[in-house]
Amino acid sequence: MMNRLDFLKTLTATAALGLTGAAPRPGTHQATADALPTWPLPDLKKIVPNPVIIRSVELLKTQQRMLLVVTAEDGARGITQCNDRMPNLTSLLKGLVLPHFVGKDARDLPQLVDNAYRLNSNYKYAGMPLWNCIGSVEIAAWDLLGQVARKPVCALLGKPVRTEYGVYISDFYRGGEPPEKVVDRLAGKLAATGAKGVKIKVGGRMMNTPEDDRRTRQFVPLVRKKLGDAITIYADGNGSFTPTEGIETGKFLESYGVAIFEEPCSFEDEEGMRQVNQALSKIMLAGGEQDSSLYRFERLARTGVYDLYQPDLYYNGGILRTLQVSKIVGQHGKQVAPHTPKADPLIAPFWQVAALAPNLYGLQEFVYNPGEKPASWYSPDIRVQNGKMAIPNTPGLGIQYDEGIWKGAERVL
Template structure:
């Protein structure tokens, strides 16, 4: 018996002794499923050299702008994490894109992770920077080909999707007022689903628990039995509390329980999932490792996987997560709690992912006027969001916003 065989036998025997289960080799011994890579050089016969990548501040937001040698631009709004990540963006990521051919985008993303020991910084901060550049570069390529990004990545399977309305209440005002506001938002949008917060966000004080147990019945009573309710724990609960809260939510017909425990506690999350029979467990927003997504789905930690388009490194990697979890029959609903240009890359993924599940997130504030600095006005009609079929990510920016914009990187 050679050393490798001995070690495999030893590990397998130990596993049998602890669980009584038949040992099983990890599926990660096989290559991870991938999303079919587009042939961008067939779509665009000439090079698309990237002249610059700039991070600009305008409209009280950060926008990342990728400019080609001919002046064509691709743009994405950046999320709220980017202000704290600018040194990573400038020092580690941009050198792998500037001066390169945008048609090599999948390879450029790999280089930005792998080369110069960048992988030693792996995690949300690095992938958020890479993902922002990747998303803006897809917008550039879509603009140049005059196609939606999704048309460069595959054949769309949908042109619209159903939404739920997010609510972020965790105390501070009477719960009855919050429930009335939720009912008004559903009536205004035509949506039939909401997501509420339970617990206290990474903790669960007695006051947090009392609020949860008061709020959930009020929501169900006010919105009625037909309303679809999702609940987000944001890692508030211990496994024991997660099971207790999950069963409480099941008793009120809540359909999805998101991140009951700390996202790092795989065993705790799995124990919650195994103890609940009527509710789907969801998570993955905080994760940026494709191998972790494979393990989470293979071992049944969640039923529904929610990679963030930016945290996870962009559009192509998010589509790969769809393939990875789909091989185990798991569902997919990327994290995108926005109603501004940050929603645009999600449109591209939603058009393509065959295992997109349930209602998708949307933030609706009745008092908001249509934005003047970009178009189209991002609205829900009859509970549905239409996926634009316009070039790039589907967002157009007013030329006036660049005058006086502050360059951050």
């Protein structure tokens, strides 16, 4: 068993390497000058005085979704909904990740996350699949700690700087219906929510045929004309363009007052994305959803690839690593708008980051489906009012689940 002094030494060392969001504890050596900045984590063992030993981590299917449940020895639970990637990642979750959490004290969560990445050569699997599995367990474990402490997760991680945020409404249209109908639908969603912005798709998603280009050049002017100059427009390329096409499309978007151009080129093409950013003067370039390396985020920010960084709460390894990304890019004067475009319990970890990140920028994405009945299997009802989303001030991640959903749940792991 590792004693507390050895644990603190290890935690400090891993923080210096940027592998965990934990800050060095008082009385330990400080991180070296060239270390990645870390999120200053309060002492969880003062906030939660008694051990929270994780008895089990289960992956359950209910309500046509996968839910990951972390249960403590005393029966307390932490829960997160899993994203759509998880069904294809269960072998990684079971074989590489869960052994580093079961039987351990959840109050050591930063170290457990580092262990799940580093030990047993797990780092050789590094990338979205591994970090998505680790992040899902981390998020559920934060919910557990919040439930035990009877505090929102954000209150365990620092002092919140906001209680709400403005949203934009996203639409996934890339052909298949008249563009006028799509714009009318967007206008209806804006009226129903009070949102002040929209995000539209441009290009063809990792490709850009002549037909895709014609649709983009027809659709953008129509959106601006029908929605008016007061509405903020974001455009998502999803890696559709070559650098030359990205520059041309970016200038076209600028001419219609589009505020943000997301992932114009392949996310792997750093130099191409940088060229696009350098050629554009009126529009912000955004990206980072696909990334899960803290060192890559630092390089992207330092070399000016993007203006706005969008780590995904799950792909990037959880809440603490996402807060660390906000610190990393913030040192270079950059801002964040983490990727969580959901209107179900997947939004809950984003609430905690949004409450804390000082460099959260602009409107945040929200998927609104008019006519959809409020879900009965969890609360609260996730809705936007007057263009803003309130961040719940309730224990854990802010979601409470109906106990009836567990009766017929299928155990996946």
